[in-house]
Amino acid sequence: MTTALASRAEPGHVGENATKPPGRWVRPSVFGLLAATALLYFWNLTASGYGNSFYAAAVQSGTQDWKAWLFGSLDAGNVLTVDKPPAALWVTTAFARLFGFSSFTVLAPQALMGVASVGLLYLTVKRTSGPVAGLFAGAALAVTPVAALMFKFNNPDALLTLLLIAGGYCTIRAIEKASPRWLAFAGVAIGFGFLTKMMQAFLVLPAFGLAYLVAAPTSLGKRLLHLAGAVAAVVVSAGWFIALVDLWPTDSRPYIGGSDGDSLLELALGYNGLGRIFGMGGGMMVGGPGGSVSSGGGNVGFGGESGLTRMFGASFGGEVSWLLPAALIGLVAGLWFTRRAAGTDRTRAALIVWGGWMLVTALVFSFMSGIVHPYYAVALAPSIAAVVAISGTSLWRGRAHLAPRVFLSLMIAASAVWAYILLDRDADWLPALRWTIVALGLVTATVVLVGVPPLRKLVAVVATVSVLTIGLGTTAYGIETASQSHSGSIPISGPSTGGERGMGMGMEEDSSAEIGAALAATTTKWAAATASSQSAASLELASGKSVIGIGGWSGSDPAPTLAEFQQYVANGDITYYVEGGRGGGPGGGSNEIAEWVAANFTATTVGEQTVYRLLS
DSSP: OOOOHHHHTTTHHHHHHSSOOTTHHHHHHHHHHHHHHHHHHTTGGGGGGSSSSHHHOOOOOOOOHHHHHTBBBBBOOSBBBBBSHHHHHHHHHHHHHOOSSSSHHHHHHHHHHHHHHHEEEHHHHHHHHHHHOOOOOOOOHOOOHHHHHHHSSSSSHHHHHHHHHHHHHHHHHHHHHHHHHHHHHHHHHHHHHHHHHGGGGGGHHHHHHHHHHHOOSHHHHHHHHHEEEEEEEHHHHHHHHHHHHHHHHHSOOOOOTTTTTSSSSHHIIIIIIIIHHOOTTSSSSSTTTTTTTTTOTTTTGGTOOOOOGGGGGGGTTTHHEEEEEHHHHHHHHHHHHTTTTTOOOOHHHHHHHHHHHHHHHHHHHOHHHHHHGGGGGGGGHHHHHHHHHHHHHHHHHHHHHHHHHHHHHHHHHHHHHHHHHHHHHTTTSSSSHHHHHHHHHHHHHHHHHHHOOOOOOOOOOOOOOHHHHHHHHHHHHHHHHHHHHSSSSBBBOSOSSSSSOOOOOOOOOOHHHHHHHHHHTTTEEEEEEEEEHHHHHHHHHHHHOOOEEEETTTSSSSOOHHHHHHEEETTTTTEEEEEEEEEESSSHHHHHHHHHHHSOOOOOEEEEEEEEEEOO
16 A cells, blocks of 8 residues: 555555564564464374374375375275375375374374464565564464364365465565566466365466456566466476376276276366366265255255355354454455555555455355365465455554544454354353453454554554454464364364364274274285275274275275276285275265175174175
8 A cells, every 4th residue: 555545544555564674573473473383283283193084094005105105095005096186195195204104194294284374474474564464464374263173184275275375475476576487486386286186276366367467567468478377387287297197007006086087187177176166076975964065054064055155154154254254344445445556556466366365265165066165264264364464454554544443443343243153153162252352342443443542552552452352262263173183074163062073974983993903914915995985094094904995985986896806806915895884975886896795705793894804
């Protein structure tokens, strides 16, 4: 926001402040933020065990076989992969190979990514809005409940979030001097984001491209040329692995789990792409407990009812929406106050980057008709934190004028009221907190609106109370989330009345433990086979051996086929068939194999599990 605008009752010029030499307090504050984040994410980390056993089993397989590491195979025998590209598994498996496979080595990389995400968000926001805004953005991300959840859990979302922030950082650097090199680096980050969680990584591209097109200090022709180069960087950094998979002989690599035609590109465009948005399951389950993902208002694990208010609803609200009302107000204020600024204005460019990221991601998540889970919202958290930090600090600097005070007081009041509503959904948890926040918020908003007294000490008090009001609810909820253990394939934020927070399907842990001892004594290529990847993962972790998850996640993947399975048995490659695996839906291939096994082998019982010995 330019100095000229400031003279018209606008907030002061933020970019100018950002370039001043940092005070002596900045470096200790940053170290303190990172240390506190590390403590939050690493504290009691292994309470969640292996977290998502599906991905943990793939990490274990990757430590046992190099090809399984490369392709992200669920089993070390390389029958089929998990239903996501393997970039997140590459990182975690490398950590497990270095330090040994354990609960800690499975979860610690995600915590490290969380600390790195907070630090990188600080650096990015600081470049345009100064260290105070950077610290606020980093802290807000750290305590967002869904971030406190996913940076302690082994889904791919932790790496995706870090890569998206890296893309934002590189875009901001590129805009400063119209640098095609930094813009290409942003493309590389998004390309590897694609190899982490496919097309979800592309949701930030409209914001990054628009910001560069509007604000980069060079001719329009060069801006377009630089954007074309960045698109090429995305294609190359994502496409090399797709080409590798397609060129690799299919009989020498695992089947691509979740795809209809053993194709990583089809997986990206189908099940993990348009299928997520429009509900085309491609043979995969697009519903869950309580009904289809688009119809169950109370279907918390599957996003609840789609529509404009989904981000505020029972499913996503407590995960990520604590600062969303303030971010929307701040974005409107920031774009309004910079409407007459020069095209290269850095504050407006930053608001386009983060605000565009926030709006596009939130709208896509809100109207998705396919599979959507609340923890996806971690990819939205950095943009909300950044928008609130940038707009809030800018409005505070312009508090001598009425218009900035109006918007700032609205941000404070909206945050307090919305925190009250969210906390009231868990009315038995810290009931006094919501009343404290709303009372403090309304008083603070009134003081800001009337005008902060010029006394320096009073200014500091009001600023501190304002920050506390905006952040107290999400901080309390985030710390509570970090203190809980989580398991299953759909972890959920918030307080727990007992047990673990999460949803998922698979073999019961006690049953897996009993049969794990029998599988651990086997010497065949695969200790066992069972229907669905979830149950196979539980058996792999219990035994340390390779287990075939027939049919993949839902039982619908044609891997292995009946003929292939019969050949494995004839070769003496599988010791047991374990009955009772559960997936997301029926699978013809897995049913055929189950029927063939039942017709040709004798059933025995291990614990509560029906088992067939396949070796003669």
